[in-house]
Amino acid sequence: MDTTFLHGHAVEAAKRLLGCRLIRKDPETGFEAEVIITETEAYGGADDPASHAHRGPTPRNRVMFGPPGRLYVYFTYGMHYCMNIVTGPEGEPGAVLLRAAKPVSGLEHIRANRPGIPDSRLMDGPAKLTKALEIDLRLNGYDLLEDPDNRLALVVGPSLAWKATPRIGISKATDYLWRFVAEP
DNA sequence: GCGAGGATTAACT
DNA sequence: GTTAATCCTCGCT
Numbered sequence: 001m002d003t004t005f006l007h008g009h010a011v012e013a014a015k016r017l018l019g020c021r022l023i024r025k026d027p028e029t030g031f032e033a034e035v036i037i038t039e040t041e042a043y044g045g046a047d048d049p050a051s052h053a054h055r056g057p058t059p060r061n062r063v064m065f066g067p068p069g070r071l072y073v074y075f076t077y078g079m080h081y082c083m084n085i086v087t088g089p090e091g092e093p094g095a096v097l098l099r100a101a102k103p104v105s106g107l108e109h110i111r112a113n114r115p116g117i118p119d120s121r122l123m124d125g126p127a128k129l130t131k132a133l134e135i136d137l138r139l140n141g142y143d144l145l146e147d148p149d150n151r152l153a154l155v156v157g158p159s160l161a162w163k164a165t166p167r168i169g170i171s172k173a174t175d176y177l178w179r180f181v182a183e184p
Numbered sequence: 185g186c187g188a189g190g191a192t193t194a195a196c197t
Numbered sequence: 198g199t200t201a202a203t204c205c206t207c208g209c210t
Contacts, residue, residue: 041202050202052195060195077203078192084202097202127203169202186210197199 001156003145006068006087010042010094011178013068013087017096018182019160021104023153024133031113031134033106035123036157037098041167042178043084045093049172053093064093069145071152073130073137080127083135085144085154099126099168099179 005016023034043051045064052061052074063072064086072084072095084095101123103110110132114122123129130136139152147153164177 043202052202055196058195074202075193076201078194078201080203082202099202125204131204167202171201186208188206188208190206191204193201195200 003069003154003156006085006145007089008087010044010087010096013085013094014040014042014096014178014180015162016159017085017098018162018180019157021155021157022098022101022133023155024106024135025150025152026134027150029134031106031109033109033133034104035101035110035133036104037101038160038182039098039100040180041097041099042180043095043097045088048176048178050167050170050174050176051093051095053095057093061093063141064095066090066141069143069154071135071139071142071144073135073140075137076127081130081136082126083130083133083139097126098129100124101129 006013017037017040020037025032045053053064057065067090068087070086072086084097086095088094110122113132123132144154161183162180165179167179
């Protein structure tokens with residue numbers, strides 16, 4: 001599996017991650033599901049005023065400065081988790097926010113985490129995605145390529161067609177078209 | 185279907 | 198003290 005695209009800039013990695021799959025297992029809850037990534041956003045370093053890493057490392061964002069292929073999880077708005085995949089060489093901060101996905105298997109497990117939500121909206125936002133897949137700070141820094149504890153793995157899939165749009169929920173660098181949505 | 189308002193933590197000014 | 202890479206509920210149309 002060729003994951004070298006993760007070593008490049010977050011913008012390139014964000015396009016390439018569309019169509020890739022995530023396999024999530026949690027031995028403690030018995031959760032097991034596989035999803036296809038359908039929407040991403042790229043966040044850079046010093047070149048990106050909207051990025052958490054823009055002003056250098058902090059305890060919260062330090063994973064973004066580490067080696068590529070790891071998971072960066074942060075807590076926001078007092079109640080939500082968001083998940084990112086770290087990109088770029090070690091020392092060069094960058095990450096791709098995973099915004100949306102579609103289920104491949106384990107639909108029953110996903111539904112159990114999203115009670116009352118129709119299937120079409122199970123994972124159509126970044127915090128919804130982490131809730132559906134039981135992602136929280138315990139997985140911050142987890143290596144998706146080695147998957148040492150059999151909890152979360154990235155599987156590269158075929159490239160999808162995409163369109164670029166402005167990123168959501170930010171107030172700086174709103175002219176960067178760094179959000180990528182897979183075409184239906 | 186749409187828009188306003190609330191929830192609640194961590195980092196930074 | 199303010200802001201944030203957000204989602205859900207409720208009220209109205």
